[in-house]
Amino acid sequence: MLQFLVRRLIVAVLVAATVMTLAFILTRLSGDLAISIAGPNATQADVEAVRKAYGLDQPLITQFFNWVGNALSGDLGDSYFFKTRVSSLIAERMPVTLTLGLTGLVIALVVSLPLGILAAVRENTAFDRAVQVVTLLGQAMPSFWLGLLLMITLGLQLGWLPISGTGSWEHYVMPGIVLAFSAIPALTRLTRAGMIQAMGSDYIRTARAKGLSRASILLKHALRNAAIPVVAIAAVQLGFMLGGSIVIEQVFALHGVGFLAWESIGKNDFPVVQAVVLVLAVIYVALTMLADLMNAVLDPRLRGP
Amino acid sequence: MSVAAVTAGPKRGWRSVSTWTGALIVGAAAICAVFAPLLVPHDPFAQDLGKRLLVPFWMEGNNPDYILGTDQLGRDYLSRLIWGCRISMLIGVTVTIVSALIGITIGVLGGFLGGRVDDAVLFAITTRLSIPVVLVALAVVGLLGSSMTLLVITLGLLLWDRFAVVARSTTMQVRNLDFVAAAWCAGCSRFRILSCEVLPNIASHLVVVATLEIALAILLEATLSFLGLGVPPPLPSWGLMIAEAKDYMFFSPWVIVIPGVALFVLVLGVNLLGDGLRDLFGARTDP
Amino acid sequence: MSALLEIEQLEVSFGGRTSAVRGASLSVERGETHCLVGESGCGKSVTALSVMNLLARGARRSARHLAFEGQDLQGLSDRGMARLRGNAMAMIFQEPMTSLNPAYTVGSQMTEVLRRHRHASQRVATDRAADLLARVGITGPGMRLGQFPHQLSGGLRQRVMIAMALMCEPKLLIADEPTTALDVTVQAQILRLLAQLQRDLGLGMLLITHDLGIVARVAHRVSVMYAGEVVESAATAELFANPKHPYTQGLLRCVPVPGKTRRDEPLGSIPGTVPRIGPGFEGCAFRERCGFADQTCAHTIPRHAAGPDHEFLCRLPA
Numbered sequence: 001m002l003q004f005l006v007r008r009l010i011v012a013v014l015v016a017a018t019v020m021t022l023a024f025i026l027t028r029l030s031g032d033l034a035i036s037i038a039g040p041n042a043t044q045a046d047v048e049a050v051r052k053a054y055g056l057d058q059p060l061i062t063q064f065f066n067w068v069g070n071a072l073s074g075d076l077g078d079s080y081f082f083k084t085r086v087s088s089l090i091a092e093r094m095p096v097t098l099t100l101g102l103t104g105l106v107i108a109l110v111v112s113l114p115l116g117i118l119a120a121v122r123e124n125t126a127f128d129r130a131v132q133v134v135t136l137l138g139q140a141m142p143s144f145w146l147g148l149l150l151m152i153t154l155g156l157q158l159g160w161l162p163i164s165g166t167g168s169w170e171h172y173v174m175p176g177i178v179l180a181f182s183a184i185p186a187l188t189r190l191t192r193a194g195m196i197q198a199m200g201s202d203y204i205r206t207a208r209a210k211g212l213s214r215a216s217i218l219l220k221h222a223l224r225n226a227a228i229p230v231v232a233i234a235a236v237q238l239g240f241m242l243g244g245s246i247v248i249e250q251v252f253a254l255h256g257v258g259f260l261a262w263e264s265i266g267k268n269d270f271p272v273v274q275a276v277v278l279v280l281a282v283i284y285v286a287l288t289m290l291a292d293l294m295n296a297v298l299d300p301r302l303r304g305p
Numbered sequence: 306m307s308v309a310a311v312t313a314g315p316k317r318g319w320r321s322v323s324t325w326t327g328a329l330i331v332g333a334a335a336i337c338a339v340f341a342p343l344l345v346p347h348d349p350f351a352q353d354l355g356k357r358l359l360v361p362f363w364m365e366g367n368n369p370d371y372i373l374g375t376d377q378l379g380r381d382y383l384s385r386l387i388w389g390c391r392i393s394m395l396i397g398v399t400v401t402i403v404s405a406l407i408g409i410t411i412g413v414l415g416g417f418l419g420g421r422v423d424d425a426v427l428f429a430i431t432t433r434l435s436i437p438v439v440l441v442a443l444a445v446v447g448l449l450g451s452s453m454t455l456l457v458i459t460l461g462l463l464l465w466d467r468f469a470v471v472a473r474s475t476t477m478q479v480r481n482l483d484f485v486a487a488a489w490c491a492g493c494s495r496f497r498i499l500s501c502e503v504l505p506n507i508a509s510h511l512v513v514v515a516t517l518e519i520a521l522a523i524l525l526e527a528t529l530s531f532l533g534l535g536v537p538p539p540l541p542s543w544g545l546m547i548a549e550a551k552d553y554m555f556f557s558p559w560v561i562v563i564p565g566v567a568l569f570v571l572v573l574g575v576n577l578l579g580d581g582l583r584d585l586f587g588a589r590t591d592p
Numbered sequence: 593m594s595a596l597l598e599i600e601q602l603e604v605s606f607g608g609r610t611s612a613v614r615g616a617s618l619s620v621e622r623g624e625t626h627c628l629v630g631e632s633g634c635g636k637s638v639t640a641l642s643v644m645n646l647l648a649r650g651a652r653r654s655a656r657h658l659a660f661e662g663q664d665l666q667g668l669s670d671r672g673m674a675r676l677r678g679n680a681m682a683m684i685f686q687e688p689m690t691s692l693n694p695a696y697t698v699g700s701q702m703t704e705v706l707r708r709h710r711h712a713s714q715r716v717a718t719d720r721a722a723d724l725l726a727r728v729g730i731t732g733p734g735m736r737l738g739q740f741p742h743q744l745s746g747g748l749r750q751r752v753m754i755a756m757a758l759m760c761e762p763k764l765l766i767a768d769e770p771t772t773a774l775d776v777t778v779q780a781q782i783l784r785l786l787a788q789l790q791r792d793l794g795l796g797m798l799l800i801t802h803d804l805g806i807v808a809r810v811a812h813r814v815s816v817m818y819a820g821e822v823v824e825s826a827a828t829a830e831l832f833a834n835p836k837h838p839y840t841q842g843l844l845r846c847v848p849v850p851g852k853t854r855r856d857e858p859l860g861s862i863p864g865t866v867p868r869i870g871p872g873f874e875g876c877a878f879r880e881r882c883g884f885a886d887q888t889c890a891h892t893i894p895r896h897a898a899g900p901d902h903e904f905l906c907r908l909p910a
Contacts, residue, residue: 005658011431018432026441029448112320136580137325140573142524144531145547145565202690208646210705210756211677224695243437247528261440262532265447273444284435291434300740301694 008292012285019281020071024064027270027275054080071278077271081264086275090257097256100249101242103172104179109234112184116191116230117223123196131192133241135185143244147178147251164253177253182244183237192231201225228298235291239284324581330574337387338394345384346372349541353379361559373563376546377553382560385541386567392542393523393571400522401515403461408468409511415469416476417499423517426473433466441535442525451537456529460522471514475507509586516579519571527568543568595619596764596796597643597681600657604638607650611869612638614820620764625790625797627807627828630817633866636800637686639817640768643798644683645673654855660764679709679754683756686769688749692741698752699737719758724755728785747778754785758793765790768800783810804847808832813901816840819869819877826902836896836904838882876906884908 027033034051042050051057055066070077076086154174155163163169198204199222206222246258253259255278262286264272296302337344344571353375360367361374361382373382415426445459479485485502493501529535530544538545543564550560597620604613613635620626628636642653643665658665660681665673665805677683685691693701702724703717712720718737725733728751741749750770757765767786771779787810790797801807807814807828816839826868835841845860853859864881875890876882882889886907893905 011428014428015432015435018428020438022432024434026444035513055500136573136576140520140569140576142527142544142565142568142572144528144544145561147570148547148551148561149565152554152561156555202685202687203693205646206685206691206753207693208674209677209683210708211646211674211679212704212708213674216704216708221693221696225693239435244439246440246443247532248438251534258440264442265444265534268448273492277444280437280440281435284437285431288431290434295513299695301742 004296005289005293008289012289015285016282019277021064021066023274023277023281024067027274028060033268033270067274070202071275076275076278079264079272081267081269081272086271089260089272090275090279093255093257093260096210096254097242097245097249097258099172100179100245100254100256101238103176104183104241105153105234105238107176107180108183108187108237111180113189113191113227113230115184116188117195117218118191119188119197120199120226121218128192131188135188138181138185141181143178143182144247144251145179147174147248150174150177164201171252171254175248175254178251179241179245183234183241186237187230187234190230191226194229195222198222198226203270203303224298228295231294231298232291235294236284242283243280243284321581321584323577324584327574327577327579327581331578334390334394334571334574337390339391341387341391345381346370346386347381347385349380349384349388350539351380355379358553358557358560360557361563364559374559375584376549376560380541382563385546386543386564389541389543389546389564390567390571392536392540393526394567396453396460396526396536397519397523397575399457399466400460400526403457404463404465404518404522405468405511405515407461408465409472411465412469412472412474413476413499413503413507416473417480417495417503419477423523426469430466430469436463438463439525442529443532446529446534451534453536453540456526456535460525464518464522464525467514467518468511471510472507475510476503478505479504479506482549499514509582513579513583513586516575516582520575520579523568523575524572594659594662596622596661597798598657598659599639599643602639602642602653602654602655602658604642604647604651604653605871606648606652607816608652610871611820611871611873612651613642614869614873616815616817616820616822617816618822618825620796620798622763622796623790623794624812625787625799625810626800626813626815627801627811627812628815628817628822629801629804629807631802631866633819635820636802636817637768640683640688640766640798640800644677644681645670646683655801658788674851675709678705678757678762679760680762681764681766682760682762683766683768684750684753684757684770686772688746688753688773692749693755694741696740698736698739698741698744702737702752702756702759705756709760720759721755724758725752727758728752728755728789729781730755746774747781750774750778750782751785754782754789759791761793762795764796764798764834766798766800769802771806772802802841819866821877821905823878823906824902824904826904830899830902834898834902835906836898836902837878838884838905838908839878840904842881 032052034047034056043046055063058066067077074087076090078084079086079089082089115134117130119128122128151163151174154160161173162168163174165171199218204217204222207217212221245256246262248254249256250262257279261273261276263269264276344473356368356371356375356379357373357377359375362369362372371381371383373386375381376385409430411426415423442459442463446456451456480503485498488498488502526535527542527544527547530542531548533545533548535544546564547561550564551556554561599619600617602613602616603611605611608857615634616639618626618628628639630636638647638651641647642651643658643660645653645665645668646790647653650892653666654823655666660676668676692698699718699721702711702721703714706712706717707714708718721737722733725736730736730748730751736744736748736752741752744752754770770786771782774782783806786797786799788794797808799810811828813825814828815822816831816837817823818839824831824835824840826834831840832844835844839862842862846862848859862881867877867880869877874892876885879885879889888907893907895905896909897903
């Protein structure tokens with residue numbers, strides 16, 4: 001077990017390192033950064049001054065290692081636009097994104113678990129087919145469009161929920177629903193498939209032979225086994241949600257990390273963009289490790305003899 | 306004594322209603338895409354500020370020349386919708402071709418050669434999965450400017466993971482089958498085995514993945530265009546149309562509903578077709 | 593007084609197409625082991641499952657008479673049936689490796705039966721579970737209770753299954769091929785255990801098997817099943833000494849007997865294969881493979897008695 005975790009940790013570190021490199025290359029793609037920062041009206045002297053000030057006159061390799069070295073000690077550089085440390089910018093915005101992501105995940109689980117269980121219990125009935133249709137619709141739905149539609153209906157026409165900003169918990173409902181939509185199809189299908197398989201297994205036949213109640217058989221015996229992959233996938237889905245939050249945050253004007261990245265792209269604020277890509281990648285890798293850990297916790301067979 | 310049929314699941318494969326619906330939708334979209342210049346009632350780029358925001362045919366005061374009304378610059382909605390279909394289909398298909406080439410090559414190499422090569426492939430896939438796709442695509446376009454070519458290459462470089470995963474797992478399965486061993490014993494070169502034995506057998510699974518990836522590419526392009534960093538304007542991408550209409554959506558909701566529905570229906574159609582193909586081939590899309 | 597378990601003319605079909613059981617009748621008395629023997633696919637497992645109504649969805653069960661301790665089982669709702677299962681009647685299965693839930697400890701799976709049916713406290717249930725584990729020959733029962741199924745060997749798991757079945761002091765134990773998936777040496781141990789438990793607890797046992805050797809060792813009475821029907825039933829000694837049905841005779845010829853079977857004699861075999869029986873089939877299912885068949889075998893077969901308690905389904909005289 002321990003050996004497995006150590007191996008995963010090494011892979012995680014290597015992935016983070018690779019992403020760091022890619023993020024660095026990404027921001028250097030457009031050629032001379034100094035020109036972009038200095039702006040269209042700058043003179044040659046201005047550009048040179050900018051170049052010196054931002055350390056862009058050093059060889060690329062030096063810049064890279066500076067960036068890596070600093071990043072490892074938590075210093076993600078300074079924002080060109082905000083003139084503050086990138087790490088504090090990200091730390092400031094992270095709670096919004098995390099709240100959004102977790103809200104989305106909770107809504108997704110609350111919807112897909114019961115739906116998947118019921119669809120499995122009523123396999124091949126009209127209900128099951130309805131659930132599969134809903135799953136298909138959810139997969140095809142463009143998230144930004146759904147967000148706008150919800151804004152129009154729930155926000156404006158019915159006036160139930162606020163349409164932008166982050167004042168209260170109500171501000172997270174619509175964005176949370178939109179995020180959940182992206183995860184519900186996969187989680188529902190997985191729950192349904194897992195439950196169908198569990199219900200057909202020998203140990204469920206034994207449970208029935210013991211005269212246990214239907215609720216106990218379904219929720220205690222079957223779900224416990226079916227849920228194992230679902231929990232793992234849920235962690236990964238959270239990773240995707242956090243990475244994909246940029247669209248939702250833009251639509252609903254939520255000032256999270258995604259929104260920060262969006263602004264920074266518009267302003268050519270490279271250190272921020274670079275850092276956000278890295279942070280999101282590290283979070284994703286951490287979540288996949290968490291998923292593996294949960295697998296081991298939930299499935300006694302993985303813990304060793 | 307009558308023979309009652311065992312309760313069967315929903316009709317599978319080529320008889321299924323949903324598959325034919327999907328095929329119909331995709332077919333209609335393909336026709337729109339190919340014959341767009343012939344089908345558009347007006348020039349999708351022609352602005353007429355005197356005819357701004359005309360309402361569609363189901364509302365009062367509509368102009369029969371413009372069936373679905375006009376946008377805020379007086380451009381005919383239906384024409385832009387049809388042209389947008391061409392863009393979506395074009396992006397969807399080209400991106401999928403690029404990502405297929407990358408992903409299948411990587412996946413097959415890893416699955417076939419195993420060992421260190423496979424470790425490297427798995428590492429590449431893990432790295433790719435941890436990268437936030439939308440953010441990176443936005444960053445690239447933001448830094449290097451909008452262009453169709455750049456968009457296709459960027460998305461192609463970001464969406465190959467599913468191809469790689471499925472190509473790898475199916476190759477690993479096929480590699481262990483008896484007829485491959487037989488070919489090996491008969492002295493076939495590795496290349497021959499790959500092209501004659503492995504590829505034909507994994508092709509059906511990859512076709513299914515391709516349809517699902519086309520849907521994903523279309524959605525992604527729409528998202529990027531919505532954020533202003535996708536297809537270069539004035540090309541009427543549906544995502545861009547929705548973004549432009551955002552300012553008017555509270556007064557005239559149809560301006561965002563129409564392209565959104567078009568996008569939704571197209572993606573749904575492609576997914577239905579993909580699911581139908583998967584049932585038909587008995588293919589797996591998850592490892 | 594009625595028998596512990598009475599089955600009369602049981603019929604089970606799946607989806608209206610395949611008739612798994614076409615007329616099984618047998619009875620199990622208290623303190624008696626009744627073996628239901630036959631080859632794969634003859635319907636013996638289905639018969640066992642239908643007693644406890646554990647058949648898969650889409651199965652249709654009907655019988656002229658199906659009673660446990662005189663109480664009709666067919667009229668019982670699923671709730672009523674659940675009250676009997678694990679309680680007055682228990683069942684153990686063939687595959688101990690997969691029959692226990694991998695996510696819960698042995699102890700929790702055992703105690704939940706007692707807590708469910710007798711509303712016992714956790715303490716009482718745990719004590720009883722430990723007692724039973726010791727009774728079935730497992731050492732260190734306290735430690736075993738805290739272990740997970742994957743930590744136990746196949747033989748141990750089967751013992752746990754038996755102990756679990758005994759938690760509520762059942763009157764009837766149905767064992768569906770309990771030793772088939774186990775090593776030969778372990779098989780013998782489990783059989784000995786079952787026989788001993790039956791003597792000590794006065795259990796009635798319905799034992800499903802395909803192994804005539806097991807039948808000879810533990811059964812008081814035997815029913816031979818072929819293609820969904822019970823074709824012969826008798827006391828064990830009587831069946832082995834005096835088999836009347838051609839299928840039984842063929843079966844016994846196939847089994848080598850130490851001392852009797854000579855080295856140069858070929859072992860018997862029954863030519864042909866088990867037919868697929870659809871609805872509306874008439875006559876004897878064995879007629880294609882029987883040396884004594886004639887055209888009357890295609891019509892309804894009479895049930896003959898060959899002595900008290902010895903019945904068989906054949907046109908041939910007793």
